[in-house]
Amino acid sequence: MGRRRCYEGKFYLARSPYGGLGLYAAVPFGRGAFVIEYTGERISNAEADRRGGRYLFEVDERWTIDGRGRGNLARYINHSCRPNCVAEVVEGRIFLFAKRAIAAGEELTYDYGEEYLSDPATMPNGCHCEVCDPEGFARALESLGRRENRLPL
Numbered sequence: 001m002g003r004r005r006c007y008e009g010k011f012y013l014a015r016s017p018y019g020g021l022g023l024y025a026a027v028p029f030g031r032g033a034f035v036i037e038y039t040g041e042r043i044s045n046a047e048a049d050r051r052g053g054r055y056l057f058e059v060d061e062r063w064t065i066d067g068r069g070r071g072n073l074a075r076y077i078n079h080s081c082r083p084n085c086v087a088e089v090v091e092g093r094i095f096l097f098a099k100r101a102i103a104a105g106e107e108l109t110y111d112y113g114e115e116y117l118s119d120p121a122t123m124p125n126g127c128h129c130e131v132c133d134p135e136g137f138a139r140a141l142e143s144l145g146r147r148e149n150r151l152p153l
């Protein structure tokens with residue numbers, strides 16, 4: 001396999017069993033370690049409602065980060081109901097931390113939350129993660145030639 005392009009010395013982009021591309025760890029992360037910031041344009045929640053889209057991350061009752069920009073690598077992180085990362089809002093910024101130890105090669109995931117999952121605009125076909133649709137997820141892994149959701153590094 002050719003060398004993958006490594007981002008920030010810590011991440012790879014590759015096809016994901018959740019669909020499309022996913023962000024993968026190029027290095028291990030210890031439990032609780034900082035992984036990546038979810039960056040983007042800071043807009044009001046009213047503006048977020050006007051814009052819509054998949055990359056809106058609500059920070060609090062007033063503000064949302066619109067993470068659609070190309071510089072936001074974290075926008076490639078897929079949702080899982082059994083995620084290995086957790087998002088925390090600190091002073092209006094969104095940081096993702098390792099929820100458990102993460103091995104190099106594992107795809108990174110976090111829980112997008114109830115609002116995202118219950119909205120047909122963002123999740124039209126429901127959740128197809130390893131918890132909600134284990135058979136479908138296993139088939140998706142198989143189609144990528146993987147037994148587990150981890151890149152051969």
Ligand SMILES: [Zn+2]
Pocket residue numbers: 080081082127128129130131132133
């Ligand atoms: Zn799920």
